[in-house]
Amino acid sequence: MHTLKGMNVKEDLAGAWCNGNLLLTSLMEAVSFVTPVVEKFMIHAVADEMRARDEPALRQRCLDFIREEAVHSRTHGKFNAALLKHLGAEPPGIAAIRAATAGARRHLSVSSRLGLAAAIEHLAAVMSGAYLSYDEEIGVASPFAKALFELHAREEIGHCSVVFDLWRERWPAGRRQRIVAIMAVLLPGVLYLAAAVPWVLYRKTGRTLPTTLGALRTSVGVGRLGKWAGNLATVFFSFVRADYHPDRLDHAPLRA
Numbered sequence: 001m002h003t004l005k006g007m008n009v010k011e012d013l014a015g016a017w018c019n020g021n022l023l024l025t026s027l028m029e030a031v032s033f034v035t036p037v038v039e040k041f042m043i044h045a046v047a048d049e050m051r052a053r054d055e056p057a058l059r060q061r062c063l064d065f066i067r068e069e070a071v072h073s074r075t076h077g078k079f080n081a082a083l084l085k086h087l088g089a090e091p092p093g094i095a096a097i098r099a100a101t102a103g104a105r106r107h108l109s110v111s112s113r114l115g116l117a118a119a120i121e122h123l124a125a126v127m128s129g130a131y132l133s134y135d136e137e138i139g140v141a142s143p144f145a146k147a148l149f150e151l152h153a154r155e156e157i158g159h160c161s162v163v164f165d166l167w168r169e170r171w172p173a174g175r176r177q178r179i180v181a182i183m184a185v186l187l188p189g190v191l192y193l194a195a196a197v198p199w200v201l202y203r204k205t206g207r208t209l210p211t212t213l214g215a216l217r218t219s220v221g222v223g224r225l226g227k228w229a230g231n232l233a234t235v236f237f238s239f240v241r242a243d244y245h246p247d248r249l250d251h252a253p254l255r256a
């Protein structure tokens with residue numbers, strides 16, 4: 001991600017910069033806005049746990065994770081600033097997620113916060129695997145966005161076991177804790193996307209309902225979507241399996 005340090009967003013992001021598809025572009029923009037908010041939550045959870053441990057190797061692993069997520073957040077911040085030029089505001093739901101993560105930080109134990117962070121990291125790794133599975137086919141018109149999403153996806157898969165190992169070492173998490181953690185992350189995530197993606201699409205299509213609906217119709221290809229969504233759900237919920245570990249996460253079904 002450090003390779004993006006010298007890069008700036010020069011291109012116009014008002015149109016369908018992701019695969020010429022307005023719906024996919026709106027999804028990527030909505031994801032980019034929420035990224036720094038959830039990364040901040042995870043950085044604090046890992047930092048709080050790191051302070052309670054004095055194993056040098058573990059502390060180094062935590063520090064590397066924190067630095068990597070901090071760079072992700074800064075880079076998405078730069079990208080989001082460019083998106084704001086045409087969107088005019090952050091998508092709805094960002095303020096609620098910001099408040100929820102701040103509340104969780106104040107009121108939940110480190111163990112609960114690490115459980116949520118492990119579930120977020122799992123979802124990020126699944127989405128990264130899905131993105132990289134189609135990396136060569138997806139045409140990204142913005143060089144900055146292409147570098148950002150590619151590098152971020154690779155680094156998410158690379159470090160996704162850090163939080164899970166931290167959580168599992170001190171609090172062996174059973175099936176019930178994992179179900180609670182994944183649902184506590186998945187439900188707000190789905191609600192956020194359900195509000196944010198149509199809002200972004202509406203703003204990108206001249207803020208009129210007929211053009212938004214027209215763009216939606218031409219953006220959705222039904223084809224293999226149903227089967228693919230089923231495979232995606234299977235990989236998502238592998239988090240609750242007794243033998244789950246992020247290093248063994250199988251991304252192959254996402255290519256089907």
Ligand SMILES: [Fe+2]
Nearest residue numbers: 039069072156
């Ligand atoms: Fe990240």
Ligand SMILES: [Fe+2]
Nearest residue numbers: 069121124156
């Ligand atoms: Fe991450």
